[in-house]
Structure formats: structure tokens, C-alpha cells
Amino acid sequence: MTKIVTRSFGVDVNKEEELKDTVKDLILRVEYKPPIVYFYIFKSLSSMRSYAVSEELKYGVSTWGLSEDFYAFHDAWTGAPRILYAAEALEILGEKAGLGCLRHEVGHAVLHGEIEYYIITQPLNSKILPETFYIITVAIKDLEVSNLLFKKGFIEDQLAFFKSIVYKEISSQRAIWPIVRENHKLAQIHLASLLKDLAFIFPFKACYEFQEEIEKVVSENLSHLPREVKTSLVDLVSEIATLKLATLEKIREATRLFERKILFSII
Incomplete structure (x- = not known):
């Protein structure tokens, strides 16, 4: 059974539980269940993005900047899959799309929850940027x-x-x-x-x-x-x-x- 460790940043308790249940529901349906998933819920997009920038500096990574318009993030820099989600996405995108966004991030946590998926090296003979x-x-x-x-x-x-x-x-x-x-x-x-x-x-x-x-x-x-x-x-x-x-x-x-x-x- 996956342990979901939730941190809330200004989100109503009831909304936090609803979103956690959405995460739990999808994880229960998949074959592979990561031992632990960190789920950070932010009230606003601005607070989530500010936190993401601080994490970028903390871990010395530079992928967040290419994702500045995202409504959620996923990573494994803590050693386990982690999801950052802005509850404001439910208002901006609508309930259905907002939950679709969250489930998409949960999918990444399940499939790409290890550090190797975030330190991918470009082939030496590659000609692209x-x-x-x-x-x-x-x-x-x-x-x-x-x-x-x-x-x-x-x-x-x-x-x-x-x-x-x-x-x-x-x-x-x-x-x-x-x-x-x-x-x-x-x-x-x-x-x-x-x-x-x-x-x-x-x-x-x-x-x-x-x-x-x-x-x-x-x-x-x-x-x-x-x-x-x-x-x-x-x-x-x-x-x-x-x-x-x-x-x-x-x-x-x-x-x-x-x-x-x-x-x-x-x-």
C-alpha cells in the first residue's frame, strides 16, 4: 500500500482530503504502487511556482523554467516521487480538467518516480538543442x-x-x-x-x-x-x-x- 504524505500550503482541509482521495484512487487502480508519494498542495499557482523556484535552487536543477505555465509539477529529487499541485487549477481549468491535470501528475509519480528519469543525458552525437x-x-x-x-x-x-x-x-x-x-x-x-x-x-x-x-x-x-x-x-x-x-x-x-x-x- 502506498503511503501518501501530504503537505498543505493554505488549502482548506476538506479540499485537501478530496484531492488526496483522487491521488489514492488512481494509485489503487495501477499494478505498480510506489511505497511512498509526497503530495504538496498549494492554494495558488503563484505560491506553487515560488516553491518550485526555491527547489530549483536547492537541488541545482533547471527544468522548472521551461514549465512556468504548468498547473502542477512532478519530480523525484527527494528520493521518492513528489507531486506539487495548485488547487487554483480547479478554478482556472474547471473541475474536470483540473482533476485531469492532477491524475496526469499521479501517472508520472507511478511511472517516473525515480531519480533516473530526471537526470537523462542527451546523446553525445545528438544535433538538437x-x-x-x-x-x-x-x-x-x-x-x-x-x-x-x-x-x-x-x-x-x-x-x-x-x-x-x-x-x-x-x-x-x-x-x-x-x-x-x-x-x-x-x-x-x-x-x-x-x-x-x-x-x-x-x-x-x-x-x-x-x-x-x-x-x-x-x-x-x-x-x-x-x-x-x-x-x-x-x-x-x-x-x-x-x-x-x-x-x-x-x-x-x-x-x-x-x-x-x-x-x-x-x-
């Missing part, structure tokens, strides 16, 4: 979490969470593409970010009930790209999804595929 490599590692881990949640029947909340993220970013993506497409470095980071979006939602496309809705959101998310670029990204995530490898090997292979099919062929 470190920022791009980091985004690809996130994409692969998100894909694995979505596979887990799909198998456990959590589909509507994950789709709601995905839509809330995509629709928040669409207008800015359309605005910046004319600029970033002329810059090799910015273009690869942008396309890696879109690959991450596709990896997150890909497993849920297997649910016939939501296929049409998912295709619509994905199409809107990629609408600013030329047709050949869109096709290459969709084909790439489809190929990555078929890889039968351990997480770290999957990341390395996905990096090679991104270089060959996106970096050298399109950008």
Missing part, C-alpha cells in the same frame, strides 16, 4: 502516462485537460510561427513542443467516442503549420507510439527520429 531534447523527454514520459490513464479509463478528464492547454496556446502559436520558422533553433523548439502535445493525446485517439473531437483539437493546434510539417509530426508521433522500449531507450530513439524526420528533413 538541449532545450529540444528536454521537451522530447517530457513528450515520451507524457505518452507513457497517457497510455496508463487510457487503460484505466480516464479519458474525458484528460481530453478536457488537453483542450484547456491547447486552446490557451493556439493564438500565440499562430502569431509566433512566421517568426520562428525563419530561425532554425526556435523552429526546432516550437515543433518539439507540438510533438509533446501530440504525444499527450495520441493514446486517447483509440477511443472511438472521442476520435472526432480529438482530431478537431489536433487540427486546430497544428493549423498554422505547412501541410508537410503537420504530416511529418503526426507520422513521427505515430511511429514513436509503436516503440517497445524502456523509457530511457525510447527517449533516445525518439531523439534520433526527430533529428532524421524533422530536424534534417524539414527545418
